[in-house]
Amino acid sequence: MRRTLVRAALAGALALTTACGGGTAAPSGDGPVTITMWTRAATQAQSERLVKAYNSGHRNQVRLTVIPTDNYQPRIAAAAGARQLPDVFASDVIFVPNYTAQGLYLDITDRIGALPFQAALAPSHMKLGTMDGRRYTVPHTLDLSVWFWNKDLYAKAGLDPERGPTTLKEFAEQAATVQRRLGKGGKVHGTFFGGNCGGCYVFTFWPSVWAAGGEVMNAEGTESLNDRPPMTDVFAVYRDLYATGVAGPAAKDEQGPTWTGFFPKGEIGVMPMPSTTLGSMPADLKIGVAPIAGPDGGASTFVGGDSIGISATSAHPDAAWEFLSWTLSDQAQVEIMAKNKDVVARTDLAANRYSAKDPRVVLINSLVGKGRTPYAPRFGQTFNDPQGPWLRVAREAVFGDPGQVTRLNAEITKSLRQ
Incomplete structure (x- = not known):
């Protein structure tokens, strides 16, 4: 109910602004339209490939702006306040509920419902883009957490490299x-993880x-369950x-920026990694x-990545939807995303002519329907913020005093409910 009221209030404010002359005039004529799009740097490569391919084959065009990831949320907030949001903008899927609750995305329920493959869209992304039974975003890019193991190190350590x-x-x-048999020189290690990075912990x-x-939380995202099994069992394994x-x-x-940089050097036996790094690994x-x-x-897997929607103030919603629906088409998903070993946004395309050449990609694609994207209105402040309570809990559990986890877990719940 609170989110419904927030959205209604914002919708009223937007309508008032338009009535006072602050809105963007609707386009006239039947000529081609150029829509604007924003994305964060983390998804630059995929976004640029999609936009380039779309622009080469359509009368309407997309003008893409890539914003540094750390600056993205402040830029969205400033643009929303000034009514200068682009026609379409992507968001880390975790933050989609916040933007939807603030009324920043256009309701595209009926447009999504008309897609013949709507039931195959990545379920975790679709769930977080739905509020009060209405849909506001579609999947843009997907990044899944998986385990990578180094087959050469496994063979040298006497392990079965294929298992x-x-x-x-x-x-x-x-x-x-791996550590016992190969780690004496100090260069090779059995595993690695981001131990001072809240987002790394939740992802892996x-x-x-x-x-x-x-x-890890209740369904409403207002209570932390990280002080009990199986979370405490997982903490114990990594602590050891x-x-x-x-x-x-x-x-x-x-702290996060370099946590994926050790495995490509051939120095780690097995570790959790983002699936998107597979295509960039040394040949x-x-x-x-x-x-x-x-x-x-x-x-299971943490289904991360970005969702994308039409801004509530877009003057070109039809042209914006033409682009978004095309990015979900067979052509875009197979010939652009799958061809570059990116995870496809549709479960019905998990096995395609490109992924079929690599069983690892088929496996990653198959996890889209099994994975989870956790929901919490205050996810960023609680779990991603280096000063947030989650990082203190995880570090105490893995490196400090596990006996403090129950007390500190209460701080996570407190943050979630603010």
Whole structure:
């Protein structure tokens, strides 16, 4: 109800502004339209490929602006306040509920409903783009968390290079074997993770909780469940990996920017990684890919990436939708996204002529329907903010005093409810 009132109030404010002459005039004539689009730097490569292909084959055109990721949210806020949002803008899927609640996206429920493949759109992205039964965004790019293992290091350590971990316990055992047999020089390590990065923890630890049938929050995103099994079991596994020297020592201070940089160097046996890095790995690095599992099995993934929608103030909603619907077409998803080893936004295209050449890509695509994207109105402040309560909980659980987790978990819930 609160979000309904917020959206209604903003809609009224937008209508008043337009009536007073502050809106953008509707286009006249039947000539081609140029729409504006914003995206954050994290999805620049995919966005540029889509826009280039669209512009080469359509009368309407898209003018893309790429904004540094750290500056993206402030730019959106400033543009919304000044009624200068672009026609379409992408967002980290985690923040979509915030933008929708603020009335920044246009309701495109009926447009989505007319798509013949609407049921195949990435379910986690669609869930976070839905509010009060209405739909406001569609998937733009997807990034999934998976386990990568180095086949050459596995072979040298006496492990089967074709058999990666199927449980979190096996993950720890295989990492420990690599460390014990190859780590004496200090260059090779069994595993690695971003130990001082709140977003890294949620992206790589939470799937093990979901795979075990657990939850990290209640459905409303207002109560933290991170002080109980299976979350505490996951914490314990990683705590032991670091305490015994299996995880690289730099893991404790890794704040996020370089946490994925060690595996491509061939120095890590097995670790959680973003699926989008597969296509940029060195050609001579033999990599296995496995779903993230719980302590005793199961499979899940954190479905990250960006969603995209039409701004509520766009003067060209029809042209904007023509572009967005095209990005979800077979042509765009297969010939642009899949061709470049990106995760497709439709579950019905998981096995396509490009992914079929690489079973690892087929596996990654198949996880889209199994994964989760957690919902919380105050997700960023609580879990991504380096000063937020989640990072204190995770670091205490992995590097400090696990006995403090229950007390600190209450601070997460408090933050979620503010």
